[in-house]
């Protein structure tokens with residue numbers, strides 16, 4: 001009985017840590033996009049520095065989750081909770097890395113006038129951020145419907161990505177001087193698209209947690 | 220089985236008692252009779268006690284379901300006392316219960332009445348109470364009344380860190396935290412620790428105030444000051460430059476000197492215009508306090524405009540068309556201010572319309588409003604600029620506006636004046652085709668018309 005209670009307590013604590021990590025990653029993505037839109041190099045640097053905390057938290061949570069498996073040998077839903085936790089932090093950590101990648105672009109193109117006003121990239125950013133939020137909300141609330149809904153948002157991001165891709169390509173073809181910046185912006189779009197994918201992975205993990213079934217949102 | 224043992228026991232006990240009392244053994248038959256009698260009495264007694272307990276049990280099980288009805292008086296001495304005690308207990312319970320419900324109701328009413336978001340946390344930092352205001356700030360919260368870790372209710376690690384700090388220090392604290400989605404909000408959070416009578420921590424009350432607007436206004440104000448300084452410095456620097464060149468010897472050359480003085484003159488005019496515009500803006504802001512509109516005839520005002528701009532219109536060969544309906548009702552407005560609006564709009568139309576173009580002023584009744592439109596066939600305004608055009612100092616083409624003597628404040632003044640009249644301003648435009656600026660002012664009531 002007490003062993004059971006200790007296990008529950010440890011797992012609850014870890015799930016709380018996962019949410020904290022989620023919040024940090026949400027912030028990192030937001031700040032990275034903001035730094036790009038406002039050409040704010042200081043903010044970009046803060047995102048880059050902050051990634052250390054996120055990585056540290058990820059290793060710590062993972063170690064503790066693995067220890068739980070080793071020492072308690074959980075089964076069924078308990079095991080699923082742990083596995084879902086590991087999946088979520090892995091995806092969060094990658095998102096954090098992409099936030100850093102975006103912040104690096106901000107630093108790289110600092111001081112240059114933008115070749116075009118950013119329109120679709122902020123739109124992509126907004127949806128990707130919403131998806132990260134939805135994924136974590138679905139996790140907190142065990143909300144399978146919300147998790148499934150993320151699928152349609154992901155389609156939108158993919159669509160915007162190809163739009164940005166085509167547009168930037170025309171810029172580059174028309175004026176080779178824009179190639180350097182256009183490539184950087186293209187990468188940003190790519191990172192955002194990846195972030196949205198990781199968010200759908202979280203959605204899938206939530207569905208697995210609640211129903212015990214695998215569900216592919218990346219159709 | 221039990222009956223048999225009971226009878227046997229009674230039988231033996233009876234024998235012993237009788238033996239002790241009478242000093243002799245009774246016949247077996249006597250013993251049996253006595254035993255049966257004893258058993259019947261004993262049985263009745265048990266039954267009686269049993270009934271009483273049953274009654275108590277019935278009531279108490281009702282209480283378990285939360286229905287506190289009093290036990291009706293039972294005609295029995297011992298039980299009567301118990302019943303009295305129980306009834307007293309029930310009264311007491313009901314009193315507490317009422318007090319608690321009342322308190323809870325009052326608390327909920329107070330919490331619901333507070334516009335700010337309120338959150339109460341227990342000593343472990345779990346959320347135990349939220350109010351409507353908090354949901355207005357953050358949207359539907361993942362909270363149903365069961366204590367929950369903060370991050371499950373509001374996922375913000377900075378907030379969590381702050382509340383943890385406050386809980387550890389047991390001090391009142393205030394912090395500004397930015398929340399991200401769906402729209403970024405700046406929120407001022409004030410926490411007060413809850414302590415019991417022994418100064419032990421019980422929890423925390425956090426009050427959330429949305430100060431996004433304030434922060435935005437502050438930012439706008441400081442940007443405005445930066446802009447004003449910049450706008451004032453530009454002509455000043457230019458005047459100073461020419462002055463110095465003149466003093467350095469350019470004064471000797473009459474033609475150059477004259478040219479320089481002309482530039483200085485136009486720069487001085489620009490400075491004057493800028494300061495005039497700034498003064499009008501601040502006057503409008505001040506007027507918000509005692510603004511007194513009067514019934515007004517728009518036809519007269521517009522006719523005056525035609526006279527005012529006559530020479531400039533002729534200079535650029537622009538046709539100026541007035542198409543106001545004859546029976547346009549009086550509007551309730553400040554005449555000087557509406558003149559200023561028309562001057563600014565027509566001035567822009569003239570400035571940004573190439574020679575030979577057309578400017579038209581029209582008006583129409585729209586419900587209880589009159590809508591006035593100034594339309595030109597000028598250069599137009601790109602779509603992305605249209606929503607910013609009414610901001611102070613915003614210009615589509617800075618150099619061009621300056622060259623034409625603009626201050627970038629005209630449309631800001633227009634917007635301020637119309638908003639003071641509770642009206643609306645709008646712009647419709649297409650690059651290369653022209654622009655239309657419209658505004659609404661309220662129609663004067665009949666009674667006021669007669670004055």
Ligand SMILES: Nc1ncnc2c1ncn2[C@@H]1O[C@H](COP(=O)(O)OP(=O)(O)O)[C@@H](O)[C@H]1O
Pocket residue numbers: 563567568571572595597598599600608613614615616620621624625626627628629630631654
């Ligand atoms: N009728 C118009 N046609 C084209 N552009 C206009 C017109 N009216 C205003 N604008 C644009 O809006 C900007 C702001 O107008 P305004 O506040 O009056 O400042 P300005 O002093 O430059 O005229 C102008 O600089 C110009 O770019």
Ligand SMILES: [Mg+2]
Pocket residue numbers: 563566567625626627628629630
């Ligand atoms: Mg103007």
